Amino acid sequence: MNIGNLAINGGPKTRETPFGSGARYGETEKKEIMEVLANDRLSYWSKFKVNSFCDRVKEYFSCGYCAGGSSGSAVIHAAVAALEIPPGYEVISSPITDIGTLIGVLYQNLIPVFADVDPHTYNLTAESIRSRITDRTRAIIVVHLAGNPCEMDEIMELAREYKIPVIEDCAQAYNSIYKGRKAGTIGSAGCFSLNESKHISCGDGGFAITDDEELFYRIHNYLDKYYDRFQRGNRMFRLAPCYRLSELQYAVALAQLDKIDAITDTRARHAESLTRQIEHNAAISVPKVYPHSRSSFWFYMFRLIPGKISCSINDFVKALNAEGISAVAGYIPRPIYLEKMFTEKAFFPGGVWPAELAAGKTYTYEPGLCPAAEEVLTSAVRVPVSEFFTSRDVDDIAAAINKVLAVYRK
Numbered sequence: 001m002n003i004g005n006l007a008i009n010g011g012p013k014t015r016e017t018p019f020g021s022g023a024r025y026g027e028t029e030k031k032e033i034m035e036v037l038a039n040d041r042l043s044y045w046s047k048f049k050v051n052s053f054c055d056r057v058k059e060y061f062s063c064g065y066c067a068g069g070s071s072g073s074a075v076i077h078a079a080v081a082a083l084e085i086p087p088g089y090e091v092i093s094s095p096i097t098d099i100g101t102l103i104g105v106l107y108q109n110l111i112p113v114f115a116d117v118d119p120h121t122y123n124l125t126a127e128s129i130r131s132r133i134t135d136r137t138r139a140i141i142v143v144h145l146a147g148n149p150c151e152m153d154e155i156m157e158l159a160r161e162y163k164i165p166v167i168e169d170c171a172q173a174y175n176s177i178y179k180g181r182k183a184g185t186i187g188s189a190g191c192f193s194l195n196e197s198k199h200i201s202c203g204d205g206g207f208a209i210t211d212d213e214e215l216f217y218r219i220h221n222y223l224d225k226y227y228d229r230f231q232r233g234n235r236m237f238r239l240a241p242c243y244r245l246s247e248l249q250y251a252v253a254l255a256q257l258d259k260i261d262a263i264t265d266t267r268a269r270h271a272e273s274l275t276r277q278i279e280h281n282a283a284i285s286v287p288k289v290y291p292h293s294r295s296s297f298w299f300y301m302f303r304l305i306p307g308k309i310s311c312s313i314n315d316f317v318k319a320l321n322a323e324g325i326s327a328v329a330g331y332i333p334r335p336i337y338l339e340k341m342f343t344e345k346a347f348f349p350g351g352v353w354p355a356e357l358a359a360g361k362t363y364t365y366e367p368g369l370c371p372a373a374e375e376v377l378t379s380a381v382r383v384p385v386s387e388f389f390t391s392r393d394v395d396d397i398a399a400a401i402n403k404v405l406a407v408y409r410k
């Protein structure tokens with residue numbers, strides 16, 4: 001093994017110069033904001049930019065309804081609440097996700113149930129979901145992780161079999177395509193995040209799309225205190241949070257919508273190029289995207305195959321960092337269910353978990369619940385992918401990965 005060649009051992013660095021970067025917000029965002037200020041009303045109920053935003057979203061997704069809210073977590077919460085599930089029932093979701101997928105489940109006094117992921121797509125599968133369905137299951141929240149669509153035909157077939165609604169968490173999945181359909185348009189509702197790190201952003205925000213008129217009104221009500229803004233006669237019908245977004249943010253989000261395709265196309269092109277350049281390595285597995293799907297690659301995560309690498313994942317990442325590549329180990333540090341809040345069921349103070357009381361049975365969250373998810377997170381390496389990168393940036397990332405693998409593969 002010639003370890004001398006690696007930058008970490010004093011060899012030449014693969015990449016000395018900064019990677020491509022750029023401004024996310026510009027003249028179009030400024031123009032939209034100035035129009036809001038000129039309108040002299042910042043509340044979404046002015047129906048100014050919020051309406052333009054929702055109209056543009058509906059056009060982009062060819063869907064019937066759009067409701068905006070203050071974050072991805074907020075719109076997922078509203079969508080879950082809008083399903084009108086009584087406390088104590090179960091919602092199946094992924095253990096590899098942001099807690100925002102589950103905040104609403106917990107606040108609605110529902111029980112998160114975790115199904116395992118496919119070790120190559122890192123997504124829930126119909127099979128893993130089926131293994132978790134009980135007579136208490138009332139919803140499924142799929143997460144299109146990193147923008148890679150779940151296998152929705154099988155999942156929707158299962159959902160129809162059991163008459164369980166599916167919410168799509170599309171926080172990372174703008175313009176992710178599954179068999180010609182955009183992620184978010186397949187389940188009962190699709191929920192998107194506009195936080196600073198996402199493909200498009202307005203600082204913080206989110207929106208839910210649906211074709212179901214009644215579901216839309218309920219989502220809308222749950223985003224705004226159940227104030228019955230459309231005067232349908234159900235004011236304060238339920239307890240609902242205040243998850244409104246201001247006109248200033250809708251203005252920015254509106255301008256950002258026009259950028260989705262360029263951003264996602266570039267990211268997908270870069271990620272596909274990276275896959276082509278590194279997939280020959282037997283010591284790693286590249287993220288699997290089905291031929292009928294298109295991932296929008298919010299991040300690029302490959303895995304080191306256990307037993308085929310002679311160093312630890314941390315040493316592998318350090319070697320990549322020394323080559324000038326800002327790689328990191330894993331995605332979230334551990335599956336969501338291994339966070340202390342879950343293992344100790346400390347969702348609320350005082351050792352009381354109302355959802356469990358309502359269910360009348362005990363739930364446990366412990367290691368081994370989803371073995372594939374646990375293995376993915378301990379063997380995954382994330383490298384950056386950005387719409388601002390050039391082909392050379394991608395080639396250098398690939399070269400660095402190949403260089404480090406040449407030394408550390410067994």
Ligand SMILES: Cc1ncc(COP(=O)(O)O)c(C=O)c1O
Pocket residue numbers: 071072073074097098099100101143169171172193194195205206
């Ligand atoms: C998969 C997923 N779901 C939900 C969320 C929550 O979105 P927000 O941060 O806008 O609340 C995020 C954000 O990181 C996410 O990545």
